[in-house]
Amino acid sequence: MGRKHRDFQKIVERIESRIDSWKTKFLSFSGRATLIKAVTSSIAAYYMSVLPFPVGICNEIDRLHRDFLWGHDRERRKIHLVNWRDICLPKSQGGLGIPKSRERNLAFLAKLFWRSQTEKSKPWARICETNLNLSVGRRTIISQGLIMGKEVVRRGSRINIFSGKDTKFWVQHWCKGGILREAISGPLNFREDCLTVSDVAASIGTWDWSQISFELPTPMRNEIAGTLVDGSSDKSDTSVWQFNSKGSPDVKSAYRMMLDYSKGPNAHNLGWIWKIKVHTRVTFFLWLLLRNAIPTKSLLNSRGIDIPNECPLCLSGPESSEHLFKLCRVTTQSEPIPGHYFCLLSVVYLVC
Numbered sequence: 001m002g003r004k005h006r007d008f009q010k011i012v013e014r015i016e017s018r019i020d021s022w023k024t025k026f027l028s029f030s031g032r033a034t035l036i037k038a039v040t041s042s043i044a045a046y047y048m049s050v051l052p053f054p055v056g057i058c059n060e061i062d063r064l065h066r067d068f069l070w071g072h073d074r075e076r077r078k079i080h081l082v083n084w085r086d087i088c089l090p091k092s093q094g095g096l097g098i099p100k101s102r103e104r105n106l107a108f109l110a111k112l113f114w115r116s117q118t119e120k121s122k123p124w125a126r127i128c129e130t131n132l133n134l135s136v137g138r139r140t141i142i143s144q145g146l147i148m149g150k151e152v153v154r155r156g157s158r159i160n161i162f163s164g165k166d167t168k169f170w171v172q173h174w175c176k177g178g179i180l181r182e183a184i185s186g187p188l189n190f191r192e193d194c195l196t197v198s199d200v201a202a203s204i205g206t207w208d209w210s211q212i213s214f215e216l217p218t219p220m221r222n223e224i225a226g227t228l229v230d231g232s233s234d235k236s237d238t239s240v241w242q243f244n245s246k247g248s249p250d251v252k253s254a255y256r257m258m259l260d261y262s263k264g265p266n267a268h269n270l271g272w273i274w275k276i277k278v279h280t281r282v283t284f285f286l287w288l289l290l291r292n293a294i295p296t297k298s299l300l301n302s303r304g305i306d307i308p309n310e311c312p313l314c315l316s317g318p319e320s321s322e323h324l325f326k327l328c329r330v331t332t333q334s335e336p337i338p339g340h341y342f343c344l345l346s347v348v349y350l351v352c
């Protein structure tokens, strides 16, 4: 293990010892989630805001958080009822908002890079600039972090066109639809490759398509034509962060971009459950229920645990979340039997 890795390992050990100190306490699922977000995540955040963490260390921190959340200890492993990626989504997107380490680290570094570029007169920003300009063989851990942050900022930014003279037509992200070169296959000739936006814009609102040696697809042409370019302007094109209204990256928007949850298959809109004024345990139970993650006998069967799955209340159907809350003739009758009602509440208590 290299020295760098050993230094990061100490951060992992701090998180682990904090988690170990909680394991003797009888914490609920909601309590464990809260502790991860409030305490152990902030131990790593302090270092993550300036240093690029090795991927293995990020995975290690995530594993500690994941195991603690589901109540693992050395003797017993528990089933993970919701996958980690979904747990790390923001609450508004159906997750618990527990930070995913790698993406969070990159978001911090994006913010650091952006600040170093916008607060250039400050002594710390000058140190960053020196680090950023070091040649490949002399790069420090700070330069590596800044370069990673720069890449995140590049990915999340779009160029606001004024004169179009500073922006490469094909390879920079200025058009709403994305980087044009990524939508075109095959080689471009050298002259075309070097075109700037102002070379193709004839005047404000009109375009000189003859600059391009082939026919652009109509949707792409329409996207391009929607950009107003004033070639006579002396105003430089500017880079704007796309993921918030401020136009400059903050940790929250950069983290959300890195998670890329909009493209995921599990984008649930469950933000409303956190606004209901009930005990936190009930909210967490509702969250598990709506994610179909209550450990009913049917769910345990589907995870390979071979137990009889008959509902113990009505003895006439497989025990699943849908059965318990919608179909079971005992739990859904108009006059709840106190004992059975209590039974459902105990499920809330035990699970969450």
Ligand SMILES: [Zn+2]
Binding pocket: 311, 312, 313, 314, 315, 316, 317, 323, 324, 327, 328, 329, 330
């Ligand atoms: Zn039943």
